[in-house]
Amino acid sequence: MTAQMRVRIRAGDTDAFGELFDEHADAVHRHAVWSGGDPVQAEDVVSLTFLEAWRIRESLHPDGDSLRPWLLGIATNVLRNRRRAAYRHREALRRLPVRDTVPDFADEVVARIHDADQVAAVMAGLRALRRPDREVFLLCVWSQLDYAAAAEALGVPVGTVRSRLSRARTRLRALAQEEMARTRMIPVEQGEYR
Numbered sequence: 001m002t003a004q005m006r007v008r009i010r011a012g013d014t015d016a017f018g019e020l021f022d023e024h025a026d027a028v029h030r031h032a033v034w035s036g037g038d039p040v041q042a043e044d045v046v047s048l049t050f051l052e053a054w055r056i057r058e059s060l061h062p063d064g065d066s067l068r069p070w071l072l073g074i075a076t077n078v079l080r081n082r083r084r085a086a087y088r089h090r091e092a093l094r095r096l097p098v099r100d101t102v103p104d105f106a107d108e109v110v111a112r113i114h115d116a117d118q119v120a121a122v123m124a125g126l127r128a129l130r131r132p133d134r135e136v137f138l139l140c141v142w143s144q145l146d147y148a149a150a151a152e153a154l155g156v157p158v159g160t161v162r163s164r165l166s167r168a169r170t171r172l173r174a175l176a177q178e179e180m181a182r183t184r185m186i187p188v189e190q191g192e193y194r
Contacts, residue, residue, distance in 0.1 A: 002065055009057050009067075017057075021050055024068050027143060028075050034142040035079050035134075037123050045082065049075040064152075072143055073153035076135055117183060118176075125175030133168035140165050 008016035028049050032042035052074050060070060126134055132154075139150040140161065147165075151158045 002067065003063055005067065006060055006062055006064065010060050010062065012057065017050075017054060020053075020067060020071075024071050025050070027068055028071055031072055031075050031138060031143045032079065034126075034138050035076075036082075041082075045075060045078050048078045048082075052078060066149065068143075069145060069149040069153040072139055072145065073155070076139070076153060080131075117180065121176045121179035121183065122172070124179045125172045128175050129168055129171055133164045133171065136161050136164040137168035137172065141169075 005016055005020070009020060025046055029042050029046050032045035032049075033039050036042060036045070049071060053071060056074075060067075064070075126137070129137065135154060136150055139145045139153055140147065145153065147158045147161045150165075151161045154161070
């Protein structure tokens with residue numbers, strides 16, 4: 001059935017593409033949330049992923065198993081492009097002259113209210129990982145791709161996926177523990193610690 005689905009998608013069959021979306025949109029969304037940490041931006045990533053998948057549908061290999069690795073590979077590239085664009089935007093803003101304005105801390109306060117300490121520690125650890133290690137971790141652990149599917153999504157050998165995943169798990173565990181230890185010692189009020 002997957003081979004037939006690939007043929008239909010490559011041919012521009014909108015019903016097949018709708019089925020593809022229904023089947024894999026949640027997996028792409030989860031991958032985007034864990035990669036970026038923002039559920040609202042993850043919705044944009046899902047939209048951009050499927051838009052890009054439609055645009056490059058003819059490049060889809062006619063044979064293969066699940067289409068999820070193909071979509072998660074596209075999502076990974078969309079996330080990379082968004083990070084690059086955000087970096088360029090920050091750099092452009094940094095070059096602007098400083099104005100006397102009071103920063104808006106509302107988003108930060110809301111994020112702290114909704115994030116549990118452990119999730120925040122893991123997310124901080126994820127951000128500290130090298131990009132290739134983080135991408136493999138997200139694909140294999142949170143998106144539950146096997147080594148071969150993750151290798152296909154990233155365009156790297158299976159052995160590279162295995163070594164990056166091992167390194168990412170070890171490093172993430174240490175980073176999360178350090179972050180938890182650090183946040184527990186932040187003064188809440190005079191003489192009190194969280």
